[in-house]
């Protein structure tokens with residue numbers, strides 16, 4: 373039986389996944405927030421990497437239709453995950469729930485909220501941008517990894533198959549926590565620095581940022597190592613530099629969030645590190661956290 377994918381969070385990434393899944397004739401529905409109830413477009417325009425444009429018309433659902441969900445991909449911002457899932461009364465307990473947001477620390481609360489559901493997490497390096505109310509651009513193709521958060525989640529590795537054919541790549545990792553930490557390690561340097569200094573990612577390679585990038589990388593690496601991460605500082609530095617190079621002309625998501633007056637995901641990136649630092653000194657993380665919070669408060 374072909375399972376219908378329900379995507380909770382019809383934003384840049386959610387619409388991009390919906391467009392790529394429908395292209396493979398996979399049944400998809402987009403679950404919209406309450407505020408869209410009165411004004412949603414029946415279709416959105418998807419601009420593919422090759423500039424080809426097409427209209428995508430998935431099924432639309434609202435929270436009260438949670439009982440019909442077969443497989444749930446959660447693609448809201450990190451701070452929206454718990455309120456969004458909390459409104460899904462009647463979600464069947466056998467439905468797998470896959471969390472695809474940036475940052476960490478939410479899966480633990482979701483496990484308490486939905487103790488019976490198979491719970492999975494994922495990381496993706498696809499890029500997507502909203503260009504208007506009903507227009508979404510796919511900006512970069514990347515890898516997507518899923519893995520189990522709880523015991524029941526372990527039975528769902530087969531979900532990577534339809535995702536791989538739609539997205540170009542999807543893999544399964546029993547240690548998804550490690551992949552999330554590695555993504556967080558990148559975001560914890562690039563995102564707050566680019567947001568606070570109002571620069572694009574590539575500018576972090578300029579000599580004026582060398583010291584702060586180095587100090588911040590060491591702090592991030594120390595905290596994540598204490599949490600069990602095995603990547604060496606040297607391997608991490610190389611990975612970070614390569615992401616800075618590959619995304620040199622991008623504005624990071626945190627930069628864009630601040631620039632558009634939206635809340636950021638800082639609590640689940642730098643905030644997660646601060647929460648787990650214990651006695652470890654993390655002065656640069658602390659300072660950047662406060663600075664981003666201050667900017668958020670001003671918007």
Ligand SMILES: NC(=O)C1=CN([C@@H]2O[C@H](COP(=O)(O)OP(=O)(O)OC[C@H]3O[C@@H](n4cnc5c(N)ncnc54)[C@H](OP(=O)(O)O)[C@@H]3O)[C@@H](O)[C@H]2O)C=CC1
Pocket residue numbers: 380381382383384385386403404405406407408447448449450452455456457459472473474475496497498499500501502625637
């Ligand atoms: N965009 C990208 O390139 C990438 C994003 N990510 C991560 O993926 C996540 C999503 O990012 P992105 O798509 O850019 O974010 P967006 O802000 O574009 O999308 C989030 C969507 O979630 C919706 N939403 C919020 N609350 C609810 C709710 N209660 N019920 C239903 N829908 C809800 C919002 O709806 P509304 O507009 O109505 O408020 C919005 O459409 C983030 O964690 C991001 O860091 C990861 C890799 C790449």
Ligand SMILES: CC(C)(CO)C(=O)C(=O)O
Pocket residue numbers: 474558559562563573615619622623624625626
């Ligand atoms: C990798 C990076 C930093 C690319 O901009 C990103 O994931 C983000 O902006 O959130």
